[in-house]
Amino acid sequence: MSIISTIMEFIHLLQNRRSKRKFTTQKVETEKVESLMQAALMSPTGKRKNHWDFIFIETPETLVKLSECKPHGAKLIAGAPLAVVVIGDPQQSDTWVEDCSIASIILQLQAEALGLGSCWVQIHNREHDSTTMADTYTKTLLGIPEEKAVLSVVAMGYPDETKKAFDLSELMQEKIHREGF
Template sequence: MDFQQVIEARRSVRKFRDEEVPHEVLAQAIEAALHAPSSRNSRSTRFLAVRDAATVHRMAAMRDYGAVPLAGAPAAVVVMGDRAASDLWVDNAAIAATILQLALVDAGLKSCWVHVNGRPRSKERPDGEQAVDYLRTFLPIPEGCGVLCVIALGYSDFEPKPLPAGESVERVQWVE
């Protein structure tokens, strides 16, 4: 798959087949994401790969809204940032998460970004327990790391509708 095909194929998919993602395939995608640029080359992004489907399903309870893709995903990657390594850990992690999603497409997988940073477990109680606090109760998240998102991933037969054509005309301005 060439780069343009990868870009066009990367879409949020929330329905996955009940099929294990091989360790080697996920490791290769994470390796690509480790090459993501970071502020002052701080390399602040950290990953936690979860291939146990029961644990991924448990992760879906971190939020009562927006975390549904995890309930049916066979694997997930927690994208974190070392707060001591960079004050821009969120930005660095976002870049790395995006590259991870593109690498997953290239490997024949589908994915969906599930936001964690700053999200409460309950939409009705925004000042209550945070999603990250719940994840810390059973995942080995390093103490000094913040969690940006979880990438739900797996194989899927679902094909989303194509994006609307010509939308770039409205979203891009040029100064030449």
């Protein structure tokens, strides 16, 4: 494969990865779920400590409860056939936010490569209500140990909406600096 076609293939994936929040009812095939698990486990971590955990959820009732983790921006989980809860361990790793963020985007890119759509739902630093954090709600719902922390939920499935791909000629070139700010 030529360098140009290799570049084009990955850029094409990145161009087409837009957040999808509507999904068909089609289940994600077992082979695809397994490859998403492999992708998560290969995501890089500080010092390769791997202080993360992933909960794959396909049970509709649990997905509905998970969608109630925060008042805004989480309802889409209820309509997804699959959601992955990305969990870190702040006591074990001072790079847990970075590690879990990388794993979240790796899951999204692998989902895209598998023909699935996905959306990141932020849990860390978000409120469930005036007294409970979304993190605490999620940990209680799923039996996650108290000392862990939930960074995100990546909802995914076959998309039931289309989104415009990024136009390479419209990217914010002014954000790119060379040799200094």
